[in-house]
Amino acid sequence: MTRWEPVDPETLSTAEVVAYLRARCPWAAAHTHASLAPYVLEETYELLDAIEEYSTNPSSTTREELVGELGDVAYQVLFHAALLDQPNATPTSASPPTGNYVSPRAITEVADRLRAKVVRRHPHVFETTGPTSIEDVERAYERIKAEEKRDAGDGDAVDVSAGDNLAHEACASIPASMPALARTQAVLSRLDRVALSVESNADVAGVPETEDEDVTETTIGQELLAAVRKAHANGIDAEGALHRATDALIDERGQRAPTDTH
Numbered sequence: 318m319t320r321w322e323p324v325d326p327e328t329l330s331t332a333e334v335v336a337y338l339r340a341r342c343p344w345a346a347a348h349t350h351a352s353l354a355p356y357v358l359e360e361t362y363e364l365l366d367a368i369e370e371y372s373t374n375p376s377s378t379t380r381e382e383l384v385g386e387l388g389d390v391a392y393q394v395l396f397h398a399a400l401l402d403q404p405n406a407t408p409t410s411a412s413p414p415t416g417n418y419v420s421p422r423a424i425t426e427v428a429d430r431l432r433a434k435v436v437r438r439h440p441h442v443f444e445t446t447g448p449t450s451i452e453d454v455e456r457a458y459e460r461i462k463a464e465e466k467r468d469a470g471d472g473d474a475v476d477v478s479a480g481d482n483l484a485h486e487a488c489a490s491i492p493a494s495m496p497a498l499a500r501t502q503a504v505l506s507r508l509d510r511v512a513l514s515v516e517s518n519a520d521v522a523g524v525p526e527t528e529d530e531d532v533t534e535t536t537i538g539q540e541l542l543a544a545v546r547k548a549h550a551n552g553i554d555a556e557g558a559l560h561r562a563t564d565a566l567i568d569e570r571g572q573r574a575p576t577d578t579h
Contacts, residue, residue, distance in 0.1 A: 321416035332421035335395040336402065339419070346414040350400055353393065360389045398424040437461065455510035459487045466490075484571040487511045497559035498541075504563050513570045 321341065326334055338345040367386040371379040401423035438461050441449045463486035487507040491500055508514055548555035 319414065319416050330421075331391075332395055332398070332424045335392070335399050336421050337418055339396075339399045339403070340417055341414050343414050345396070348396070348400075350397060353396060353400075357390075357393045360386070360393055364390050394427065395424060398427055437465075456512065459483075459507065459510045462490065463487065483511050484508065484513050484567055484573075487513075488567050493560070497556045497563070501559055501563045504567060508570055513573060515566070515570075 324337060326337075329337070340346070364383075364386040367379070367383040371383045399419075399421065402419045402421060404419070436443055438458055439454075440461075441454055441457070463483065466486055466489060487510065488504050491503045491507065493500070495503065505515060545555045548558060
């Protein structure tokens with residue numbers, strides 16, 4: 318039978334605590350990256366709820382709830398990092414607790430890579446002597462991300478100022494698995510950043526131009542509900558339809574040059 322000595326958690330960092338969980342807890346030892354994925358999603362939605370509560374009703378209670386949910390998401394990151402530290406582990410391997418504590422290393426790699434990325438993508442913070450505009454910041458950010466993707470690829474040169482490459486590169490990191498509505502909003506935001514904005518319905522192929530009257534959260538919600546009801550009544554998957562329409566929008570934007578490349 319596996320045995321181990323007690324350890325004082327007060328002497329441990331958070332990453333070390335999680336490493337001990339992986340080594341000694343049967344629940345933690347049984348998990349893999351894949352089996353933990355649903356928990357990442359669940360904790361993310363709980364964090365979003367806490368953000369909404371704190372934003373609409375700021376108080377010591379809602380702040381405490383937000384801090385707690387941020388910690389739960391951080392725990393998921395630490396747990397996945399601890400899995401990476403396991404010797405001879407595979408993405409799907411799991412085993413009974415061995416008691417063999419493995420000093421955290423992957424979380425340091427995570428932090429170092431994050432630090433380097435943040436610095437690299439924000440030259441206006443670390444390499445300049447004065448402020449710049451949000452528009453310039455966003456465009457530079459997308460350009461730098463596109464260059465990173467190119468450099469990480471097969472080495473083929475990519476002109477990140479060209480419409481086709483810019484539209485697709487700007488949207489490439491948006492997960493296809495995102496809910497369709499959230500993904501579409503993210504795509505529109507990315508297109509705005511690279512000066513390929515969709516200014517009106519007339520800018521979208523196949524969508525008639527209409528006058529915007531009294532645009533409020535309520536009216537937008539009603540229009541979305543009406544669109545989903547129409548899809549439901551006609552046996553159409555609204556989620557899939559919006560995903561495909563968004564893909565088509567990215568392709569269409571790719572045929573245009575940016576309106577402003579400053």
